[in-house]
Amino acid sequence: MSHPNQESPAPVPMLDVNRQNAPLLAEIERAVAEIARTGAFVHGPACKKFEEQMAAYCGVKHAIGCASGSDALLLALMALEVGPGDEVVLPSFTFFATASSVWRLGARPVFADILPGTFNIDPADVARKITRATKAVMPVHLFGQCAQMDELTAAAGGLPIIEDAAQSIGAEYRGDRAGGLGLMGCFSFYPTKNLGAWGDAGLVTTNDATIADKLRILRDHGQSPRYHHSVVGLNSRLDSMQAAILSVKMSRLDDWAAGREQNARRYAAQFARLGIDKQLKLPPVAEGCNSVWNQFTIRVSGGRRDELQQRLNERKIGSAVYYPIPLHLQICFAQLGCQRGSLPHSEQAAEEVLSLPIYAEMTRAEQDSVIAALAEFCGVAQPGAKAA
Numbered sequence: 453m454s455h456p457n458q459e460s461p462a463p464v465p466m467l468d469v470n471r472q473n474a475p476l477l478a479e480i481e482r483a484v485a486e487i488a489r490t491g492a493f494v495h496g497p498a499c500k501k502f503e504e505q506m507a508a509y510c511g512v513k514h515a516i517g518c519a520s521g522s523d524a525l526l527l528a529l530m531a532l533e534v535g536p537g538d539e540v541v542l543p544s545f546t547f548f549a550t551a552s553s554v555w556r557l558g559a560r561p562v563f564a565d566i567l568p569g570t571f572n573i574d575p576a577d578v579a580r581k582i583t584r585a586t587k588a589v590m591p592v593h594l595f596g597q598c599a600q601m602d603e604l605t606a607a608a609g610g611l612p613i614i615e616d617a618a619q620s621i622g623a624e625y626r627g628d629r630a631g632g633l634g635l636m637g638c639f640s641f642y643p644t645k646n647l648g649a650w651g652d653a654g655l656v657t658t659n660d661a662t663i664a665d666k667l668r669i670l671r672d673h674g675q676s677p678r679y680h681h682s683v684v685g686l687n688s689r690l691d692s693m694q695a696a697i698l699s700v701k702m703s704r705l706d707d708w709a710a711g712r713e714q715n716a717r718r719y720a721a722q723f724a725r726l727g728i729d730k731q732l733k734l735p736p737v738a739e740g741c742n743s744v745w746n747q748f749t750i751r752v753s754g755g756r757r758d759e760l761q762q763r764l765n766e767r768k769i770g771s772a773v774y775y776p777i778p779l780h781l782q783i784c785f786a787q788l789g790c791q792r793g794s795l796p797h798s799e800q801a802a803e804e805v806l807s808l809p810i811y812a813e814m815t816r817a818e819q820d821s822v823i824a825a826l827a828e829f830c831g832v833a834q835p836g837a838k839a840a
């Protein structure tokens with residue numbers, strides 16, 4: 453396949469879920485076949501098993517599966533009876549679903565700025581944004597690292613905290629795992645997350661038995677017992693097939709996180725060696741935290757982010773901008789009246805960030821081509837590399 457005089461190295465995808473699934477195919481096929489054989493497609497033993505695995509993994513008492521991470525957020529807010537007239541404080545620099553869950557319940561998303569280092573919500577700004585209408589605070593553990601939970605808990609002053617942990621399964625904050633740091637934790641198993649299903653799936657964690665019961669009823673049309681509806685819930689089931697797949701994949705989760713960590717360390721070491729860590733700022737990990745590196749997100753200074761991404765595209769190296777428009781500036785939220793300039797760190801991040809391939813299955817050669825492309829962009833001749 454490789455040609456002796458080949459000029460351009462092989463493409464490097466941003467993510468390749470098939471590489472992760474391939475070694476597990478036989479095991480997963482057996483698990484799926486078992487579901488087909490028993491016919492327990494909905495709320496079967498596979499769901500219960502996965503919920504128990506997740507509760508144990510996150511160090512919480514209860515885990516309630518549902519149809520997606522977006523539904524997990526919606527259900528968590530519904531369990532708190534968030535509705536019209538209520539406010540929920542959350543970051544603007546996050547995936548859309550964090551805010552849409554609030555909006556869909558008729559409540560008002562109140563956007564707080566981020567800390568420029570970790571990209572996570574700024575507890576001081578949360579404190580400023582809390583009003584008498586605030587019903588909850590919803591930090592996001594963005595890109596694989598937990599938000600500053602001690603400071604947030606203090607800022608929330610007794611208000612419930614819902615963790616959007618969709619990107620941070622397994623991430624720790626002062627020894628405790630994401631999902632066990634607030635009143636509820638919301639997870640997504642969308643295929644690109646660190647624990648990815650073969651479709652959509654989500655889950656809510658909590659240590660509160662009353663909330664857990666409420667969540668189980670809410671995900672099932674609000675019925676308990678059957679055909680008796682005291683509240684209006686959702687149809688948001690965790691598919692048994694997805695649960696069975698996730699149970700198999702769960703056993704490899706920590707290995708994958710270790711692989712991501714190794715790649716992150718290697719990027720950092722190579723950036724420093726090449727002296728490109730001034731132009732391309734590495735993602736810092738806060739004290740008391742680790743990262744499970746759902747994304748490896750650098751900042752490109754000097755307004756050159758899009759130019760770098762284009763260079764990478766030309767070399768068929770995958771990269772992504774998470775997120776190009778902070779939520780407070782999205783057209784659909786225009787009626788909230790947020791102005792450009794109101795959340796300067798979120799707006800600056802949206803202009804500077806670029807996420808690089810970080811998945812555990814990335815080969816050393818692939819990472820080397822990413823690094824070589826970055827070095828060239830920064831005008832650094834790589835020692836040992838062939839002259840251009």
Ligand SMILES: *Cc1c(COP(=O)(O)O)cnc(C)c1O
Nearest residue numbers: 520521522547549550618640642
């Ligand atoms: C992926 C994601 C969600 C939504 O999860 P889905 O399963 O895609 O609905 C919510 N919040 C964040 C931060 C996410 O990354």
